[in-house]
Amino acid sequence: MDQSSFFSRHVGLSEVDQGKMLDLLGISQMEDFISSVVPANILDKTNNSQYLQDSCDEKKALEEIALIANENRASRSLIGLGYYGTSLPALVKRHILENPCWYTAYTPYQAEISQGRLEALFHFQTLISELTGLPIANASLLDEATAAAEAMSLSYVVNKKSQAKRFLVDKEVLPQTLAVLTTRAKPLGIILEVIDPQKFNLNKDVFGLLLQLPGKNGHLWDPTEVIAKVHEIGGLATVSIDPLAQVLIEPVASFGADIAVGSAQRFGVPMGYGGPHAAFFATKEVFKRQVPGRLVGQSIDNEGQQALRLALQTREQHIRRDKATSNICTAQVLLAVLAVFYAIYHGPSGLKLIAQRIVELRLKLESYLEELGYPFQKIDRFDTVEVYCSKAPQVHQLAYSKGFNLRILPLGSSIKNAKGFGITFDELTTEDELLRLHEILADACGKKILKQSINPDINSYLMKDIPLRKSDWLEQPVFNIYRNETELLRYINRLVTRDFSLVHGMIPLGSCTMKLNGTAELLPISWKQFADIHPFAPKDQAQGYKQLISDLSNWLGDLTGFQGVSLQPNAGSQGEFAGLLVIQAWHQSRGESHRNVCLIPTSAHGTNPASAVMAGLKVVPISCDQKGNVDIEDLKNKAADYSDKLSSLMVTYPSTHGVFEPQIREICEIVHKNGGQVYLDGANLNAQVGLCRPGSYGADVCHLNLHKTFCIPHGGGGPGVGPIAVAAHLTPFLPSHPLLDCGGHSAIGPVSSAPYGSACILPISWMYIRMMGAENLRKASSIAMLSANYIAKRLEPYYSVLFKGVNGLVAHECILDLRPIKDSTGIEVDDIAKRLMDYGFHAPTVSWPVAGTLMVEPTESESLIELNRFCDAMIAIRLEIQEIELGISDRKNNPLSRAPHTLKTVTADKWDRPYSRTTAAFPMEDQFKTKFWPSVSRIDNAFGDRNLVCSCASLEDLSNN
Structure with a gap:
């Protein structure tokens, strides 16, 4: 080779x-x-x-x-429509986006060795809850349009008994959102109706409404009365929000919104030709069991410590199947982590400064447009101004030649046929950029610039038609104490040490291939x-x-x-x-x-x-x-x-x-x-x-x-x-x-x-x-299957391999049947999964597709040393189980039933277990040099679901405790 x-x-x-x-x-x-x-x-x-x-x-x-x-040309795009220029802090880029401890980890189903990611996602949920004023926020969704579609589906399911079929959509909704809604509505027989929310009629056939705030034209307005009308007929109101605008205006929950959706892209995540970006979904407590995707909740471990895990997992598709309310079983975890650390980096005051600067520059732009005679609607806006005029083609051509992309109006038309233009400002907009746009607008209409500088009173002109945020928000310590890069770096690293990833060892998950993610591939x-x-x-x-x-x-x-x-x-x-x-x-x-x-x-x-x-x-x-x-x-x-x-x-x-x-x-x-x-x-x-x-x-x-x-x-x-x-x-x-x-x-x-x-x-x-x-791709597939069969062969004397092909071989994964072990000892598949953490491994897929089994997939990227290490661990665990079968170990108080073992547990003054501390924490000899410690003991999932907490406590809550 x-x-x-x-x-x-x-x-x-x-x-x-x-x-x-x-x-x-x-x-x-x-x-x-x-x-x-x-x-x-x-x-x-x-x-x-x-x-x-x-x-x-x-x-x-x-x-x-x-x-x-x-061959790509990164011109300055001021198009907006859900995608904005932003700046990811170098600290976050280097230590999260480019850090394999974050990007090679798996979904945090094994919560005891995923506390770092779960904590970051918990903060993301807190951020969204604080932005929207709604108590339940999930750990992110795929994109804004699908989040809106999930809101439509939730509204439909909740109101299904009413047999209402119509869903009203704001005419200022983003075009891609409307298109995805249309795709999703058709198979379900849902009738979409695009409306002007200021002028529409309601009847009992309406089960929900989607508003865009601000609308695609930038308009901000108070939707309280409209939402109240929808509530009168039993419908639900969803508002698709811009998170940066929401920094300034009252939380949408105060307007009566039942659901809030949107994209966190402008919180530091590059546009990337459309994705990936973390969408969000927030709603009221009453709908917590219908929330699509994943929800991180707080629980306790068996030693009484607070711990995090994925909550309400009965919503998972593998359990509910065709009764599931959504087919989404994933999230945009890495993007949500980037977005929340952008918020942690800036803090609430920094986010407010960014949002206010955008408004201030947009106000100046409006002043320049007015000075040059461009017609535009005088409405409350956040970041966007749309102008319809005969000079639109010239404006676009000049802007294009100067390195700017403006929104072509109507949407979908060409520069040549443009009837108007739109300009959307973002975090990257500067005074210099505004001056260049001013010059372009003046040249297009054959006029000279008269005003070189204008300083509008932002407090007077900010917004009049929508209530602004009055009270303090995002007061949780994590969003306020890390103004120093050293401290933020240390916090990120503390989270890293609480997470198991491919950096630490094999993640042998059946049906979720965890192979090498080569550095050159990601550059x-x-x-x-x-x-x-x-x-x-x-x-x-x-x-x-x-x-x-x-x-x-x-x-x-x-x-x-x-x-x-x-x-x-x-x-x-x-x-x-x-x-x-x-x-x-x-x-x-x-x-x-x-x-x-x-x-x-x-x-x-x-x-x-x-x-x-x-x-x-x-x-x-x-x-x-x-x-x-x-x-x-x-x-x-x-x-x-x-x-x-x-x-x-x-x-x-x-x-x-x-x-x-x-x-x-x-x-x-x-x-x-x-x-x-x-x-x-x-x-x-x-x-x-x-x-x-x-x-x-x-x-x-x-x-x-x-x-x-x-x-x-x-x-x-x-x-x-x-x-x-x-x-x-x-x-x-x-x-x-x-x-x-x-x-x-x-x-x-x-x-x-x-x-x-x-x-x-x-x-x-x-x-x-x-x-x-081509040749090496074929070899990789072959080696992946060889690795799976090697594990199956080595473990077969200890665990029954449930299914095999016609020649007694498996494909890329094997299923180990642990049900006889439960029958003879009472040891559950979860006990073995948690005990594997003590041995330095992430567990294989647990109890799926057959309850009481482990599904193992090693991939082609693991070495023979690692494959043998895993097999040795599984064999050693089987011998621990044999001691229970023989009566040598207690059926309740044994290394498996009480796994995983944390550093705090094994160093405590009191040790009430009949096995040694070494057996608990260092069951394999090489672990004295390479030990990965679970950060919490076994988590009580049922307690967390009964006492759901899915966001950080505020300072007020903390002070009351």
């Missing part, structure tokens, strides 16, 4: 290591191993690729992507040419993104065997939803809109049935046999029973049970024979890349998790990218966008705010694929 190649750095196993592992399996060659795992009728032995290139080293890949980046995302591009900038300024998106689309199409790709979905759940809508659009184009039944195996990801319901489909479950495969007879019978109504089958491949179903081709043929389409969930694609192509063995749609298979980091639970790849007949229906030409000629509406979703992190996957090349 070439030690200078990227492949040798990405893959943890040398050829010698691979040989040893194959020997344990009794197989001589890697290709023989692959032939034993992957069914022969789908195995691609040629690995031919139309677009993929040979591998290259990181230096060459960085040089190539730099050329692509230079380009912070380059100005990628980070500072507005998603609605002129096309000629985004030619680099065009090339990047084209390359990725071609490469992903090559690897999956499909002809069309959309990179718009910004999570796997959104990919599922988009893929199903594409299928439905195809059926409708054939005059078969009545096809509304979706067959889903009982082993499927929980988001699958939730997505199907969102797409307007009826879910019919398909049984699995004792080997974990789809029950072919049950599939045949139900496909025939619903033949006239069959829309699709959703199947995860390799299956969630960790095996390649040998009859996948037959499964696809059965569905096609009965008029349906096959949707393949690509969560487990890491076992297929380079080995088999879903489009070649019968699937019609596949979503790909770029944050798993293609190396975008999990970021502690987000960001993600979930593009869909589709067969040729479905390409006309790929999703569109109202402000950018993308998608097919018969496109479904958008599923995300931005045309290309989380575009700013696409360079990560581009770098990974470019450096690996």
Whole structure:
């Protein structure tokens, strides 16, 4: 193996290591191993690729992507519409965004070793709650438009008994928000009505209302009376807010809002051609169990210490499935952390100064417009002024030539056909920039500048038509004490020490591939040419993104065997939803809109049935046999029973049970024979890349998790990218966008705010694929499966492997059955998960897809040393369990039942346990040098749900305690 190649750095196993592992399996060659795992009728032995290139080293890949980046032109965009220039503090950029302790961590399901991230998210929820005045805020959502759509869904579910179908939308809502709402409303039969909130009629058929504050034209006004009208008929009011404007105005809760949504992008997160950005969702206490996504709550551990964990987890899709109120099971954790540390860095006074400076500069702009004779509406505004005039084309052309992008009015028109222009100010706006705009406006109308300087009285002219924030806010200590960089740096590092990430050891999660996120892959995302591009900038300024998106689309199409790709979905759940809508659009184009039944195996990801319901489909479950495969007879019978109504089958491949179903081709043929389409969930694609192509063995749609298979980091639970790849007949229906030409000629509406979703992190996957090349991608998949089979083989004498393929092998993951252990000792799967923390490991996936099991996926990036360390830990834990079985250890007071063990516990004066402190904290010899300490003992989840606290106490609350 070439030690200078990227492949040798990405893959943890040398050829010698691979040989040893194959020997344990009794197989001589890697290709023989692959032939034993992957069914022969789908195995691609040629690995031919139309677009993929040979591998290259990181230096060459960085040089190539730099050329692509230079095709972008980061002009100064004053377009607004939900995307703004901002400045991420260097401290936060270096120590969070570029710190693998933050970006390689997993979703904080194992709370005892995730306290750092949970604390940061708790602060984010506090920030949003303080901004909005609403008591319940979640740990972020995908983007503003989908957050608004989730608010619509919540309002609909809450009012379902009334059978109301109409949802009113403010005419000043952002265009992408309206478009996503339209996409989401149609399958559910919801009727959207765009209204002027100052002039509209209500009746009992309305279940909710969405207002934009400020509107896309910048208008700020008091919505109290409008919201009261909606409440009179039992509807809910959602307000989509700008968080920086909300710094100045009264919290929207004081106007009566039931739900507040928005994007935290302008809190330090680059525009990045549209994402990723942390959206937020806040609501009243009464709706806490309907809140979409994740919610961090406060609880206590078994020693009485306060501790944080994900709250109300009964909302998780894997439990509620088709009864779930949302298909979103992720968040934008890394972006939420960036946004909250931006707020911590500036504090409430700093945020207020930024917001006031924007208003002051906007007031000066209005004065200049008035001086030059430009007509504009005299209304209360925050950051935006819109002007309709005959000189608009000249203004745009001059601005463009001087390095500015202004909003073209009406939206979607060209500079040549512009009837007006809009200017939106942001954190980066300066007096010098304002002067340059003044000169442009004067030149466009052939006048000279008269006033060089004006200083409006901000207190007199700020806003008259909306109440301003009067009381102090964001008084919690964390937002006020870190004005010194040294102290803030130390605080960030304290949080880091309380979190387990790939920096510390393997995270062997089944179905959530946690592989190396190479440093070279991540470098380009912070380059100005990628980070500072507005998603609605002129096309000629985004030619680099065009090339990047084209390359990725071609490469992903090559690897999956499909002809069309959309990179718009910004999570796997959104990919599922988009893929199903594409299928439905195809059926409708054939005059078969009545096809509304979706067959889903009982082993499927929980988001699958939730997505199907969102797409307007009826879910019919398909049984699995004792080997974990789809029950072919049950599939045949139900496909025939619903033949006239069959829309699709959703199947995860390799299956969630960790095996390649040998009859996948037959499964696809059965569905096609009965008029349906096959949707393949690509969560487990890491076992297929380079080995088999879903489009070649019968699937019609596949979503790909770029944050798993293609190396975008999990970021502690987000960001993600979930593009869909589709067969040729479905390409006309790929999703569109109202402000950018993308998608097919018969496109479904958008599923995300931005045309290309989380575009700013696409360079990560581009770098990974470019450096690996087709041949090495195939090798990586093979090695990932070899690692899984090595673990299964080593652990099989101690734990039963629940499902295996036809040759006694697993695919990329294996499921360990712990149910017999519970029967013999009372030890639960959670006890083993918590005990693994003491051994220095993050637990595998717990109790899914089968209760009482652990699902282990090692990936190709782990070394043989680490694989053996994990196996040794699991074997040692099994011997601890054996001592309970033999009566040597107490059934209640033993190292597993009382795990994890914190530093505070093992150093306490009192030790009331029948096992030693060394056994508790240092069960493996190497831990004396490398110990990772859980920061809290086992957390009482039920206590936290009964006593939900999801934001920090205020100074007033603290003083009362």
